Amino acid sequence: MDNNLEQQIFTARRRSLRxxxxxxFIGSGFSLLSYLLTGTIMPLAKTMYESGxxxxxxxxxxxAEEMFETPRSFFFCSALLYAMSLAGAILMWxxxxxxxxxxxxxxxxxxxxxxLFLGKERVALGNIMFTLLFIIYYYIALRNLNVxxxxxxxxxxxxxxxxxxxxENQL
Numbered sequence: 001m002d003n004n005l006e007q008q009i010f011t012a013r014r015r016s017l018r019x020x021x022x023x024x025f026i027g028s029g030f031s032l033l034s035y036l037l038t039g040t041i042m043p044l045a046k047t048m049y050e051s052g053x054x055x056x057x058x059x060x061x062x063x064a065e066e067m068f069e070t071p072r073s074f075f076f077c078s079a080l081l082y083a084m085s086l087a088g089a090i091l092m093w094x095x096x097x098x099x100x101x102x103x104x105x106x107x108x109x110x111x112x113x114x115x116l117f118l119g120k121e122r123v124a125l126g127n128i129m130f131t132l133l134f135i136i137y138y139y140i141a142l143r144n145l146n147v148x149x150x151x152x153x154x155x156x157x158x159x160x161x162x163x164x165x166x167x168e169n170q171l
Contacts, residue, residue, distance in 0.1 A: 010145065014095075017141040021093050024103070024134065028086040032079050039075030042068070074117040081110045092138060097147045100138055107131045 046068045048054035056064045085106035091099025111131060115123050142148060
């Protein structure tokens with residue numbers, strides 16, 4: 001196959017991967033901040049609610065009380081796992097197969113932590129489906145980019161071949 005065509009295919013596949021990775025950056029980053037903030041302010045919010053200085057609409061009272069009963073460790077554990085998921089996405093951005101494994105482990109542990117802390121009724125089917133969908137997509141995309149090949153390192157990927165040739169020509 002023509003080297004230029006191979007480079008174009010690689011670039012198109014990598015662009016597709018990066019579009020989906022941006023969604024992971026947004027989701028994992030927002031969740032990291034959200035769970036970290038929630039775990040941090042939970043004792044203060046609970047005290048304010050119990051003293052009556054903070055109120056909720058009647059429709060949200062049950063939800064708020066359930067949230068106040070959730071252990072803080074759940075929020076901090078979830079924040080840590082979302083940080084791990086974000087780190088995995090960053091590694092996948094750089095075409096590191098370890099990023100896929102880190103991301104996959106973090107996402108599956110997020111489901112498990114939710115199950116252990118909150119019970120099976122809190123693990124939404126949609127969360128399971130999106131988790132599996134993203135994991136499958138990342139696996140296929142990285143496989144198509146030859147990231148899982150034994151002899152492939154980021155330096156030997158097609159996008160870097162051209163740079164290597166240019167640097168050799170300059171010498």
